[in-house]
Amino acid sequence: MIEFENVSFAYEQGAPVIDNLSFTIGDGESVGLIGANGAGKSTIMKLLLGLVSGEGRIAVDGIEVNRDNLGKIRQKLGFVLQNSDNQMFMPTVFEDMMFAPLNYMVSREDAEKRVDEVLERLDLQYLKHKYNHKISGGEKRMAAIATVLAMEPEAVLMDEPTSALDPYNRRVVINTIRGLKQTKIITSHDLDMIMDTCDRVILISKGRIVADGSAEKILRDKALLEANRMELPLSLIHR
Amino acid sequence: MEKALSELGHMDELAVQESPVHGMNATAKLLSTVVYILIVMSFDKYDLSGLIPMVLWPVLMYQMSGIPVRTCFYKLRIVLPLVMAVGLFNPFFDREIMLHLGNIGVSGGVISMLTLMLKGVLCLMASFLLVATTPFDSICAALRSMHFPATLTTLLLLTYRYVGVMTEELAVMTDAYHLRAPGQKGIHVSAWGSFLGQLLLRSMDRAQELYASMLLRGYHQHFHYAKHIPFRGSDAIYMALSCLFFILIRFCNVSELIGRLFVR
Numbered sequence: 001m002i003e004f005e006n007v008s009f010a011y012e013q014g015a016p017v018i019d020n021l022s023f024t025i026g027d028g029e030s031v032g033l034i035g036a037n038g039a040g041k042s043t044i045m046k047l048l049l050g051l052v053s054g055e056g057r058i059a060v061d062g063i064e065v066n067r068d069n070l071g072k073i074r075q076k077l078g079f080v081l082q083n084s085d086n087q088m089f090m091p092t093v094f095e096d097m098m099f100a101p102l103n104y105m106v107s108r109e110d111a112e113k114r115v116d117e118v119l120e121r122l123d124l125q126y127l128k129h130k131y132n133h134k135i136s137g138g139e140k141r142m143a144a145i146a147t148v149l150a151m152e153p154e155a156v157l158m159d160e161p162t163s164a165l166d167p168y169n170r171r172v173v174i175n176t177i178r179g180l181k182q183t184k185i186i187t188s189h190d191l192d193m194i195m196d197t198c199d200r201v202i203l204i205s206k207g208r209i210v211a212d213g214s215a216e217k218i219l220r221d222k223a224l225l226e227a228n229r230m231e232l233p234l235s236l237i238h239r
Numbered sequence: 240m241e242k243a244l245s246e247l248g249h250m251d252e253l254a255v256q257e258s259p260v261h262g263m264n265a266t267a268k269l270l271s272t273v274v275y276i277l278i279v280m281s282f283d284k285y286d287l288s289g290l291i292p293m294v295l296w297p298v299l300m301y302q303m304s305g306i307p308v309r310t311c312f313y314k315l316r317i318v319l320p321l322v323m324a325v326g327l328f329n330p331f332f333d334r335e336i337m338l339h340l341g342n343i344g345v346s347g348g349v350i351s352m353l354t355l356m357l358k359g360v361l362c363l364m365a366s367f368l369l370v371a372t373t374p375f376d377s378i379c380a381a382l383r384s385m386h387f388p389a390t391l392t393t394l395l396l397l398t399y400r401y402v403g404v405m406t407e408e409l410a411v412m413t414d415a416y417h418l419r420a421p422g423q424k425g426i427h428v429s430a431w432g433s434f435l436g437q438l439l440l441r442s443m444d445r446a447q448e449l450y451a452s453m454l455l456r457g458y459h460q461h462f463h464y465a466k467h468i469p470f471r472g473s474d475a476i477y478m479a480l481s482c483l484f485f486i487l488i489r490f491c492n493v494s495e496l497i498g499r500l501f502v503r
Binding site for chain 2: 075081086087091103131133
């Protein structure tokens with residue numbers, strides 16, 4: 001379970017990016033964090049991962065996010081970055097996938113088993129020994145998801161997982177996300193993807209929660225979305 | 240720029256090939272390289288003939304690793320001229336004739352210049368060989384195993400990684416510049432300041448994200464994830480033989496000995 005309790009954050013003396021935010025995400029939930037640019041979605045992710053620290057209480061499975069617990073917290077959360085180039089820093093996909101398990105002291109043998117399982121589950125065996133600088137953007141995004149799954153996290157966090165992907169690769173990523181059993185928190189402007197992958201949506205504006213409810217309800221509320229500089233998902237407009 | 244990126248990637252590819260040298264323990268290779276460099280640097284500036292046999296070690300290792308020597312010179316083509324430039328002015332300052340080749344007198348300055356150049360080239364060859372036959376993370380792991388400070392090792396690792404990040408950013412920015420400055424060769428001097436500033440800021444942003452990605456996947460300044468080849472008997476023999484060879488060449492002028500066989 002992920003808990004945010006009266007969380008606020010501001011960069012130095014600037015206006016608050018996150019303003020007294022409180023919400024809870026239960027185990028196994030799929031939550032879409034949506035909002036206009038600068039609404040604070042990515043900051044929420046950073047706060048949760050302990051990359052920045054603010055006021056208030058954030059906890060994962062009852063463990064508070066603070067300097068002392070960062071190792072435990074980060075082992076529970078897998079984060080897929082928006083720019084896969086920044087995520088894939090080892091020479092090959094295999095080495096990148098081994099990186100986290102080995103750092104978390106999983107034996108090399110078990111780590112290799114994990115890698116093989118994940119690659120098989122995602123149908124990516126052909127990428128195993130490919131060099132990161134030689135694979136396409138779509139493959140890199142899938143490989144980035146695979147590196148996170150090899151950690152066996154309890155929750156997967158994704159920042160714009162479908163950005164800059166062609167329709168085919170976008171669909172592959174969506175299907176992969178749908179198949180994940182972990183708790184999912186996804187930030188995106190791709191509302192169609194959010195509709196396809198999330199049961200719950202939290203709409204953020206100026207660091208505050210504007211709406212929190214079922215994806216079906218919020219993503220069909222044209223007035224609410226437009227008031228917050230968003231539009232209905234394309235699939236609903238064209239119906 | 241794309242070529243530079245591809246060459247950086249190629250270094251990683253070289254490091255994971257299979258050969259007797261690639262299969263050696265990283266610490267053994269690192270120590271041998273350090274000893275080699277120290278001994279090369281310890282030669283007197285006029286001891287060109289004594290230094291020449293030191294070429295044998297890198298040449299032999301390149302042969303064993305299957306990496307052509309020309310790959311080293313090609314990859315280091317930007318650095319090599321700088322290394323060669325060291326001592327370029329020696330012939331002007333040190334004009335004392337030290338030996339005669341036929342009727343031509345060779346000054347001390349020329350000999351010291353050639354010695355310095357050879358030293359630089361040999362050190363580069365040895366360093367390149369280490370990086371081309373050992374994944375960089377394994378080199379860092381070897382440094383850590385020798386109790387090299389964790390912060391410095393991380394700094395070394397990240398510098399290696401950020402070269403790629405910076406080159407990528409530079410490629411994107413250069414393309415963006417040229418698309419809006421058609422027909423212009425290079426980047427105009429008036430844009431250098433902002434260009435460099437932007438490059439630094441963008442690289443820092445990306446570097447921070449890259450480091451965050453490492454931290455989020457459990458990186459804690461140890462290299463458990465690096466490919467580890469245990470230190471075996473063969474590594475000890477390799478180190479011992481290498482060091483013995485270096486010491487032999489250092490204290491016994493092999494060129495002179497061979498020369499004496501032919502000249503009285």
